[in-house]
Amino acid sequence: MARLNLLEETRFEKLPVTVYPNPEIASIAVAHRIASLIKNKQQKGESAVLGLATGSTPHRVYVELIRMHKEEGLSFQNVITFNLDEYYPMQPDAEQSYVSFMYNTFFDHIDIDKNNVHIPDGTISKNEIHGYCLEYERKISALGGLDLQLLGIGRTGHIGFNEPGSAPNSGTRLVTLDDLTRRDASRNFGGKENVPTKAITMGVGTIFKAKEIILMAWNSTKADIVKKAVEGPITAEVPATYLQLSDNVEFVLDTESSSALTRFDTPWLTNDCEWNEKTIKKAVIWLAKTLKKPILKLTEEDYNNNGMAQLATEKGPVYNINIQIFNLIQHTITGWPGGKPNADDSQRPERAEPAQKRSIIFSPHPDDDVISMGGTFIRLCDQGHDVHVAYQTSGNTAVWGDDTLRFIEFARDFSKSMDLDTSVLEKVYADTRDFLKTKKPNQTDIKEILMVNELIRKGEATAGARFAGLPDKNIHFQNLPFYDRAKYAKNVSVEDDILQTMEFLQQIKPHQIFAAGDFADPHGTHKVCFNIIREALIRLRKTESWIKDCWIWLYRGAWHEFEIHEIEMAVPLSPAEAIRKRNAIFKHQSQKDTPVFPGDDSREFWVRAEQRTTETARIYDELGLAEYEAIEAFIRWKFDDEVAG
Incomplete structure (x- = not known):
């Protein structure tokens, strides 16, 4: 072992x-x-x-x-x-x-x-x-x-x-x-x-x-x-x-x-530390945050008094270390998440070519895309990339019962006003009301409720993606089967989910993939969805040449945020762009105010998203970088890292 x-x-x-x-x-x-x-x-x-x-x-x-x-x-x-x-x-x-x-x-x-x-x-x-x-x-x-x-x-x-x-x-x-x-x-x-x-x-x-x-x-x-x-x-x-x-x-x-x-977290405080670019970056950011000083103002005395004398001795002078790390963080910032055309990309997180990229944003639930990277989503569309969004699951368990009834009532009343037969809707409405009156904790909803909830969330996701700038043909609802199977069994196969995802990837052949890397999701859906994408990519890599030039970026936001030393691409948002992102999130009305599954955070999803991206921007500012309204953060997932792991 x-x-x-x-x-x-x-x-x-x-x-x-x-x-x-x-x-x-x-x-x-x-x-x-x-x-x-x-x-x-x-x-x-x-x-x-x-x-x-x-x-x-x-x-x-x-x-x-x-x-x-x-x-x-x-x-x-x-x-x-x-x-x-x-x-x-x-x-x-x-x-x-x-x-x-x-x-x-x-x-x-x-x-x-x-x-x-x-x-x-x-x-x-x-x-x-x-x-x-x-x-x-x-x-x-x-x-x-x-x-x-x-x-x-x-x-x-x-x-x-x-x-x-x-x-x-x-x-x-x-x-x-x-x-x-x-x-x-x-x-x-x-x-x-x-x-x-x-x-x-x-x-x-x-x-x-x-x-x-x-x-x-x-x-x-x-x-x-x-x-x-x-x-x-x-x-x-x-x-x-x-x-x-x-x-x-x-x-x-x-x-x-x-x-x-x-x-593991701050090894320089324990024993001799093996210094490499990753460790040095983490240590210098930790020192600056601990002392509440911009990186370029850190001194040799700061290093010596806080367990980093070895770093100062081996890699110093410390001002050169400060400049090196400042530049590394500076180079994560880009207003061009799809790459800036006709620009030197040697110090940029994304490639300049091809100038117009095919991008897929995978969203585990129907709202993770705009909550976690809504500003980047909008920016990619505004900058002319061929953006696709794939909603991996229906999210049909996360709608309140009174919202379900409200939509059935609307469909029934609309049908009445059009002089259409409402007998089926009347039965669905009655069955739904009866079920909700006696529903036990954690009991799986009847199929009629799940169907209505799926349509509610599909409509909201479509509205949000349209608001971001997507045509309907670029909005995809995968409805991966594992999500519904998991309602009735604990251990479910995801083989058909992987095959479906492989087929979708072969259809688009993206240059860029954005996937949820927020595995703190208390329900585990994010992790399952990422594992499906990962396995699909690993299999495709053996036969598909395009995949060698496909970059995979992981986003967070609904639950946690990346630590500053982890961030490899930071997309800043202006005040106006932050408002556009908020309005995209507001399209998901069933998740507004109090969502069904809020996790261990009482804040609304849009509030979490704004406060987390604002906090990331604040830390960048305090480290001595430019001051922005908000920053959406990403790290890159690489096949070689997966093999090494």
Whole structure:
């Protein structure tokens, strides 16, 4: 198993950390450690007592253990399990219950004795909870404690459901869930209002007694809390910091969740740093932002006093470093996102030729294009490029029910005014009203609602693209099949989505592709959509010559923004262009005010877009660059980088 910096310790990290390239490799490694424990116990005729976690973090571990059971004969007959927690109240057969999760994901696929499975009971009465929790503890103690405890970590720093304020010696008990925890769970419940406010959880003290503790965390959304847990002071405000007191704990991370750790984020503060253009750029920008000084005003004293003396010595004088980095950032700025014709492009992010490019903007949802790069979209059209937009999914789950009814009512009333037969519409209207009255949280809409919602979002996307300057023939609705299949199944194939995307790319043969690189999308659609594009391009590269001259740019905006040191193309917007972008976003009326899926950000999408691009412009200004109203940022995805990765 490939591991990064396995034994490296820094003065910042207060407990052992192992970093793997990705969650798959990390999960397989953890699964094999569990399997080794089970086998060793079997050889001794003993039981293996496991503390288990739920959610997406341990899912791949369970998948690998199931594979080992089916293909390698790993038996779980000697395994006794105790789950960390359960929502309260919660019926065990509910879709959101951890009982359902554990059986559907793991227990139903192995040979474990179901009498050896223990999961907190979300149905017991409140006056029985105290005694029930004491008995849960007693069962664990009677078995000699947990041999191994698997943990995830919440963005509040909770382990199990031990939220901020939990005591280090706490036992199994009923707790109140933090608002952020409930927001993070809202997708599974069809809204935060449907998430239980309480849960039964194993306590910090119980977890701490385990002979071995493995805490796992994946993706960049966990990076900040991982840093606090690993490097921060021990505090009840971040319960995971209590693990710093254990001699039996290890954090198992992927590269994204570990990215905020000092040794990766600001390595010049830890040990000797390997200086290259990328590291130097990041370090100088970090220094300028830390000291709130323009890059060209940084001094040798600034470098020496802030952990960058090595850089000053090896690559100095520092003023030359400052000029080098200033020029690198300056060269990212362009008003010509399709390349400036008849101009020297050696210092520009895009090529000058061909002067008129065929560009495809891939939009995962019907509004990501204008929200994330609406100004650049408009600029490409204004500058005469052959721009196409491809809406990858219908977005038909993200429309409020009253909007759906309103459009059906309009169609019905219009038909009446034209003396047309409205019997079908009357039935659709009645069925829709009846369904919405009794709709359960997270229940998939009936096909009539999905169809109407798709038409609503299609109309809005068409209006937005037309406003940006596209003719109708350049507006494409892919409606990739995975999106609807995912409503009914968790693991879906995307092979037909890839083939459809390959066919579309062969039809256009673009010089430029813009794709969503904002993988913080809480629903995962952006990542799936990008993976489809990536696989289509990789396959086409083997046979299509045009693809060698096709550049792929990634945009963000709906959820996160690129860091300044990452940006490779920065497209500035004037005040008038920022208003045009806002008006393009306003065409998506169903997403206005309060969208159905706002994520962990209460701001409207147009407000997020404006504030993020304004913030990027502000940072450029503070670094000493020109002052703009707003800047849309892009990074370039390269095939060689993919192969190297």
